[in-house]
Amino acid sequence: xxxxxxxxxxxxxxxxxxxxxxxxxxxxxxxxxxxxxxxxxxxxxxxxxxxxxxxxxxxxxxxxxxxxxxxxxxxxxxxxxxxxxxxxxxxxxxxxxxxxxxxxxxxxxxxxxxxxxxxxxxxxxxxxxxxxxxxxxxxxxxxxxxxxxxxxxxxxxxxxxxxxxxxxxxxxxxxxxxxxxxxxxxxxxxxxxxxxxxxxxxxxxxxxxxxxxxxxxxxxxxxxxxxxxxxxxxxxxxxxxxxxxxxxxxxxxxxxxxxxxxxxxxxxxxxxxxxxxxxxxxxxxxxxxxxxxxxxxxxxxxxxxxxxxxxxxx
Amino acid sequence: xxxxxxxxxxxxxxxxxxxxxxxxxxxxxxxxxxxxxxxxxxxxxxxxxxxxxxxxxxxxxxxxxxxxxxxxxxxxxxxxxxxxxxxxxxxxxxxxxxxxxxxxxxxxxxxxxxxxxxxxxxxxxxxxxxxxxxxxxxxxxxxxxxxxxxxxxxxxxxxxxxxxxxxxxxxxxxxxxxxxxxxxxxxxxxxxxxxxxxxxxxxxxxxxxxxxxxxxxxxxxxxxxxxxxxxxxxxxxxxxxxxxxxxxxxxxxxxxxxxxxxxxxxxxxxxxxxxxxxxxxxxxxxxxxxxxxxxxxxxxxxxxxxxxxxxxxxxxxxxxxxxxxxxxxxxxxxxxxxxxxxxxxxxxxxxxxxxxxxxxxxxxxxxxxxxxxxxxxxxxxxxxxxxxxxxxxxxxxxxxxxxxxxxxxxxxxxxxxxxxxxxxxxxxxxxxxxxxxxxxxxxxxxxxxxxxxxxxxxxxxxxxxxxxxxxxxxxxxxxxxxxxxxxxxxxxxxxxxxxxxxxxxxxxxxxxxxxxxxxxxxxxxxxxxxxxxxxxxxxxxxxxxxxxx
Numbered sequence: 001x002x003x004x005x006x007x008x009x010x011x012x013x014x015x016x017x018x019x020x021x022x023x024x025x026x027x028x029x030x031x032x033x034x035x036x037x038x039x040x041x042x043x044x045x046x047x048x049x050x051x052x053x054x055x056x057x058x059x060x061x062x063x064x065x066x067x068x069x070x071x072x073x074x075x076x077x078x079x080x081x082x083x084x085x086x087x088x089x090x091x092x093x094x095x096x097x098x099x100x101x102x103x104x105x106x107x108x109x110x111x112x113x114x115x116x117x118x119x120x121x122x123x124x125x126x127x128x129x130x131x132x133x134x135x136x137x138x139x140x141x142x143x144x145x146x147x148x149x150x151x152x153x154x155x156x157x158x159x160x161x162x163x164x165x166x167x168x169x170x171x172x173x174x175x176x177x178x179x180x181x182x183x184x185x186x187x188x189x190x191x192x193x194x195x196x197x198x199x200x201x202x203x204x205x206x207x208x209x210x211x212x213x214x215x216x217x218x219x220x221x222x223x224x225x226x227x228x229x230x231x232x233x234x235x236x237x238x239x240x241x242x243x244x245x246x247x248x249x250x251x252x253x254x255x256x257x258x259x260x261x262x263x264x265x266x267x268x269x270x271x272x273x274x275x276x277x278x279x280x281x282x283x284x285x286x287x288x289x290x291x292x293x294x295x296x297x298x299x300x301x302x303x304x305x306x307x308x309x310x311x312x313x314x
Numbered sequence: 315x316x317x318x319x320x321x322x323x324x325x326x327x328x329x330x331x332x333x334x335x336x337x338x339x340x341x342x343x344x345x346x347x348x349x350x351x352x353x354x355x356x357x358x359x360x361x362x363x364x365x366x367x368x369x370x371x372x373x374x375x376x377x378x379x380x381x382x383x384x385x386x387x388x389x390x391x392x393x394x395x396x397x398x399x400x401x402x403x404x405x406x407x408x409x410x411x412x413x414x415x416x417x418x419x420x421x422x423x424x425x426x427x428x429x430x431x432x433x434x435x436x437x438x439x440x441x442x443x444x445x446x447x448x449x450x451x452x453x454x455x456x457x458x459x460x461x462x463x464x465x466x467x468x469x470x471x472x473x474x475x476x477x478x479x480x481x482x483x484x485x486x487x488x489x490x491x492x493x494x495x496x497x498x499x500x501x502x503x504x505x506x507x508x509x510x511x512x513x514x515x516x517x518x519x520x521x522x523x524x525x526x527x528x529x530x531x532x533x534x535x536x537x538x539x540x541x542x543x544x545x546x547x548x549x550x551x552x553x554x555x556x557x558x559x560x561x562x563x564x565x566x567x568x569x570x571x572x573x574x575x576x577x578x579x580x581x582x583x584x585x586x587x588x589x590x591x592x593x594x595x596x597x598x599x600x601x602x603x604x605x606x607x608x609x610x611x612x613x614x615x616x617x618x619x620x621x622x623x624x625x626x627x628x629x630x631x632x633x634x635x636x637x638x639x640x641x642x643x644x645x646x647x648x649x650x651x652x653x654x655x656x657x658x659x660x661x662x663x664x665x666x667x668x669x670x671x672x673x674x675x676x677x678x679x680x681x682x683x684x685x686x687x688x689x690x691x692x693x694x695x696x697x698x699x700x701x702x703x704x705x706x707x708x709x710x711x712x713x714x715x716x717x718x719x720x721x722x723x724x725x726x727x728x729x730x731x732x733x734x735x736x737x738x739x740x741x742x743x744x745x746x747x748x749x750x751x752x753x754x755x756x757x758x759x760x761x762x763x764x765x766x767x768x769x770x771x772x773x774x775x776x777x778x779x780x781x782x783x784x785x786x787x788x789x790x791x792x793x794x795x796x797x798x799x800x801x802x803x804x805x806x807x808x809x810x811x812x813x814x815x816x817x818x819x820x821x822x823x824x825x826x827x828x829x830x831x832x833x834x835x836x837x838x839x840x841x842x843x844x845x846x847x848x849x850x851x852x853x854x855x856x857x858x859x860x861x862x863x
Contacts, residue, residue, distance in 0.1 A: 055727040057652035061598075074598060075653070075724060169738075259739040260723045273578035273716060277602050 016230070019306035026302020029295035036292055040087035050078035052085040053260045061278045070284045074274065082262050083285050089170065089263040090289070093177055093256075094244040098236055100182025101189060101243070106232065108186065109193025110220055114201060124194065127187050135184060139246065140255060143180040150175040170261040177256055181246055189235055196228050230307035237300035241293045248289070264289040345587025351842040353567060354861040355551075359580045359593040359836075360571040362744040363547055367528040369504045370444045370451045373783065374748065375764060375852070378504050380571055383552055383856050384537040385507040388418050388437070388486075389498045393858035396849055397768055399498045403432055403508065403536065404486075412804060413495040414461075420484040425557040426510045428534045434486035436508040438478050443520050444505060445476070450523070452752065452782035455775060456505040456766065459497065459801065461489045468780075493804035496769055502853065503766045510534040538564055538857040547573060565845060565860040575714055575744060584837045590861070591843060595835040596717055597655035609840045613657070614848035616834040617765035619666055619773065620658070620721075622710075622758050622827040623751070627787035630706065631757065635697040637824035640758075642690035643732040644725055645683045650830050653724050654717070658830040663821060664773055665813075666831040668850065670806075671770040674814055676821055687732045694733050702734025710737045712760040713747045721829070722760055751785050759785075762832065765851055771800070774813045777820050788825030 020026055043049055050068075056076030064071045070079035112123040154172040157163070200206060201224070209219050248265025250256040257263045262270075264285050271282030350357050364377040372381060388407070392398035401407075405421040424432035441460070444451040447469035458464045461477030477489030490497065500506065510527070513534040514520060517527040526532055530541045538560070539552035553568040554561060572589065574580040577596035581603060584592050595603050595611070604611045630636045646660035662679035665671060678686055691701075699705040710726065712718040722739045729735050737758065742750060751759050763783075765772040775781065778797060779789035793816050800812035820826075838846055844860040 053727065055724060057648045057724070060652055074720060075727075169736075259719060259741070260726060273576070273596075274598055276582075277598055 016306040020302055023302040023305060025298050026306075029298035029302070032291065032295045033299065036087065036288075036295070037091065040084050040091055044081070044084050044088070049084060050081045052077060052081040052262070054078075061281075064280065071278075071280045073270070073281055074278075077260075079281065079284060082267060083264070083288055085170075086262040086264045086267050086285065087288060087292075089174065089257055089261065090244055090247060090265065091292075092171070093174060093181070093247040093263070094240045096178045097181040097185060097243045097247075098240050100178060101185040101239065102232070102236055104183065105186030105189030106193055106225070106228075109190040110197055110225065110228075112190070113194035113197025114216070114220055114224065116198070116201075120194070124191070127190055130184070131187050136246070136249065138184050139180045139250065142184065143176040143250070143255060146176045146179060170257065173258055173261075174256075177247060177250065181243055185239070185243060185246075189232070189239070192231060192235060193228055196231055197224055200224050200227050234300060234304040234307060237296060237303055241296045244289075244293065347587040347590055347839065347842060348863070350570070351590070351861050352863045354863075355568045355570060356566050356591070356843075356856065356859055356861055357570050357572065357589045358591045358856070359574050359583075359589050360550075361573065361593045362575055363573040364550065364571075365745060365748060367533075367541070368525070369507050369509065370440070370449065370453070371523065372504070373452050374744075376571075376573065379856075380550060380552070381504045381507070382537070382853065383539045383569060384533070384535045384541065385504065385509070386424075386537045386558075387501050387504070387507045388420075389501050391502050391853060391855055393845065393855050394847060396847065397499075399502070407498075409495075409497075413493040413497070414490045416488045416490065416497060417481075418486045418488070420486065421559065422484060423559050424536060425559070426513070426534050426536050427540050427555050427557050428510075428513070429557060430510070430512060431483070432508060432536050433483040434480040435483070436511050437486050438480050439511040439514070439520070440507065440509045441478050442473055442476075443509065443514075446521060448521055453505045455778060455781050456500070456503060458775075459490050459492070459494050459500065461491050463491075492801040494801075496767070499767045499769065502851075505766075508536065510536075539569065542568065549573075560857075564857045566857070567861075569856055577716060581837065584839075589837075590839045591846070591859075592837045594717075595837060597653065597657055597835075600655055600657065600835055603837060607837070607840075610837050612834070612836050612838050612848065614834045614836075614852075615850060616832055616852060617666055617668060617768065617772075617850045618762060618832045618834075618852075619661055619664055619764075620762045620829045620832050621661070621664065622725075622829065623756075623761045623786050624825055624827065625754055625757050625759075625787060626825050627754065628757060630697065630699070631708070633697050634823050635693045636699070637827075639690040639693040639697070639733060640729065641824050641827040642678055642686040642693070644728055644827065644829065646829060647683065649721065649724060653721055654830060654832075657835050658832045661828040661830045663817060664826065664828050665770045665817060666765075666773070669768045669770060671810055671813070674818060676818075690732060694735075699735070702736075705733075705735045708735075708737045708757040709740050710758045710760065711740045711742060711747065711750060711756040713744055714741050718760045754785055754787060761826075768850060770810065770813050770817075774817050774820075777825065786825040788820075788823065790819055790823065793819045 054077060056072070059072055059076040061074055062068055062072040068078050068080065070083065073079050073082065108123065112120045150172065153175065154169055157172060158168055206219060206223060209223050247256055247263060248268065251263050251265030251269070257266060267285035268282065268289065271285055275282045347357060360379055361376045362374060364372070364380055365374055366372045366377060367381060367384065369381050369385060372378060386402045388402055388404040389399045390402040392400050403420055403424045404418040407416060407418045409416045420432065420434055422431070426432055441457055443449055445454050445457055445463050445467045447467060454467045462471055462475045465471040466473060466476045479487040481487055514525060514527050517532070518525040527534065530544050533541050535555065538555060538558050540555045542551045542553040544550045549570045549572050551568060551570045554564050574583065574593070577594045578599065580589070580592045581595050581599050583589050585606060624631045624637050624640070626632055626637070650656060650658050650660050662676045663673040665673060667673065681689070694700070694702070710722050712722045719739070719741055726737050726739060729737060750756050763773065763776060775797065776783055777788060777793065778784065779794050796812045796816035796819065800809045800816065803809050803812065834852060842862055844862055845858055847854055
């Protein structure tokens with residue numbers, strides 16, 4: 001018996017994937033980002049990279065060499081190692097804070113858009129009020145106020161897991177930053193999600209789902225949320241650079257990572273101070289930071305074009 | 315799209331900032347150094363935003379520099395010869411043969427900027443205010459040489475028993491605790507300046523710590539200048555006081571103090587033509603600054619020590635062994651050579667050499683670093699933290715100044731290597747740093763102390779029990795007793811001996827970690843500035859700075 005040949009239908013996601021793969025700039029950006037992640041998170045696991053916090057006062061501000069490809073900084077620490085470890089922190093903040101913002105913004109926007117009416121008005125006016133407040137100032141106040149609990153968290157983790165302080169402290173010390181940036185960075189996303197939800201809510205298939213007697217939760221997360229994903233993914237890729245910038249701003253004014261650990265923001269600040277004397281200290285971290293931001297922007301643009309082809313024309 | 319809007323908004327912000335920088339630097343092709351030189355106004359870098367212009371509330375060097383232009387004491391420093399004294403509000407003075415009784419005769423033409431005469435009452439009022447037990451003046455011990463001043467400050471005796479007597483409007487008599495031939499030297503400091511009694515009384519009275527008498531439009535002073543404009547974190551400008559008795563002798567038309575904490579920024583601003591004199595060139599910029607302008611770079615000896623305060627009220631720093639271990643484990647030679655780039659001398663004691671005083675060698679000064687490290691490890695083990703095990707994470711507080719931060723990172727690494735302990739660095743903005751230090755809300759505080767007068771007492775007296783700038787919680791009766799004997803004796807040699815003994819007692823218990831004796835490195839425009847002289851106390855009278863266009 002012969003099985004009938006079916007033409008495999010193309011899903012929306014398949015189409016998007018195809019379009020993305022055809023976008024050369026976006027794909028290069030994607031490969032670059034993967035390489036950057038590998039460099040920052042995997043490479044330092046091997047002993048070829050020095051400890052970024054080992055000072056060597058006999059080898060201060062050394063120029064590039066085989067042993068120190070990027071040279072050393074003002075305390076004789078290997079700059080390559082510092083840039084890579086700094087990248088860990090900057091990328092991590094970018095990712096984690098974005099995820100925090102994503103979760104809050106998505107749920108808030110979904111609820112607001114789905115319920116509508118007075119609740120919607122109230123929720124959106126709250127967002128308006130929060131929008132009116134200066135973001136950086138709020139982040140500073142917020143991160144200062146949760147500094148103490150996060151320090152206790154660090155101590156607790158060290159005492160229960162027995163991990164060394166050196167490996168735990170740099171990451172856990174950033175928790176206030178994650179929470180502060182994430183908790184205040186969801187506003188734009190909430191608005192976008194709400195508008196989209198309102199639009200989808202009036203579609204026939206939602207009415208069908210409702211008349212079948214599905215619960216609100218099921219409708220929200222099974223039928224509405226998946227259809228928002230395109231917009232959300234695009235927005236997220238474009239939001240990461242902004243959040244990384246906020247982190248570097250905070251580190252620049254001394255509120256981000258604690259010395260001797262570094263992020264790209266602190267490295268750039270240290271380099272900027274000494275740019276007449278040792279320009280390498282400014283050059284390398286800036287190069288890494290700028291290229292990563294550029295790549296994220298390219299990828300975000302590519303994703304937007306792929307998922308929503310209409311928007312590319314405006 | 316919202317993203318596009320965000321982008322545009324961000325770009326426009328960047329453009330505004332960039333264009334304002336460009337506009338500012340290109341205006342008419344004339345630098346602000348040139349512009350203000352033509353107006354004969356001095357632009358001087360002044361480290362930090364002043365905490366207060368009230369001489370009884372200020373403690374920072376930056377505040378003192380401004381106050382010295384706004385108020386005038388009984389005496390003033392000689393503009394050419396360091397250490398020499400000229401009459402200020404006092405026209406002359408005499409003392410008895412023991413140098414305990416001093417009589418100052420005030421000049422009758424001295425006026426406050428509101429036209430009222432400066433009288434001996436204003437001085438007595440100022441001294442009473444600073445010493446008042448309820449006022450809480452941090453610098454009260456500067457007046458302790460006066461008989462009964464310490465007791466009054468501690469609330470043990472009424473004001474009548476303090477050796478400050480107003481004979482008449484223009485005669486002030488001071489009775490001192492012990493023979494003090496160097497009294498006029500002490501009086502150069504702003505804590506000995508008068509304040510306008512009538513004006514302070516009209517603004518909340520003597521004990522009102524939030525009095526508004528020092529506010530810009532409400533200011534009354536007797537100094538060479540009066541405040542003109544104050545833009546927070548931008549500048550504070552002063553203009554000549556028309557009622558100042560030496561008005562015709564002022565060499566310039568005003569001063570702008572620019573609070574620039576970051577030495578890199580300051581140095582860059584200097585080369586960008588925005589300053590005539592800077593406060594500080596960071597060590598890493600020294601060779602660069604020298605190659606750019608050899609004649610403008612200054613490197614002066616300075617009566618100043620860089621050290622760490624330890625909060626002796628907190629465990630484990632309440633254990634002297636821990637404190638000594640921390641001190642021994644710092645390789646000061648490497649620190650001074652590599653981080654400070656030789657703009658200083660490694661310090662094992664607190665008081666810098668000079669003014670006839672030499673330090674008795676401390677035991678640790680004779681060891682080499684290897685031996686010190688061994689001893690440090692041993693001490694830490696004795697205290698129960700062998701190899702750093704169980705040692706809590708201490709916080710090392712620094713100001714946001716870059717030199718202090720690099721130093722902190724270096725020492726953090728040294729402690730981790732040698733003792734196996736971890737400290738966390740907290741970098742604070744200046745006012746927050748000051749507040750935390752004064753409320754002893756710190757573990758280790760990166761500090762510096764520059765002499766208020768040319769005498770070792772300005773350093774040793776700091777650690778007196780309950781002293782307003784002690785801030786370590788350390789106290790020792792023997793130490794206080796040595797200080798009392800030093801004040802009581804009339805013999806210079808004996809006095810120095812007592813001070814030396816006191817310092818030895820303090821150094822044995824390590825409430826502080828001395829790091830190095832600092833030098834002053836700064837830039838001064840050789841083209842615009844005339845008449846500038848290096849000062850051990852960095853107290854050159856700014857009214858004697860001549861500005862050439």
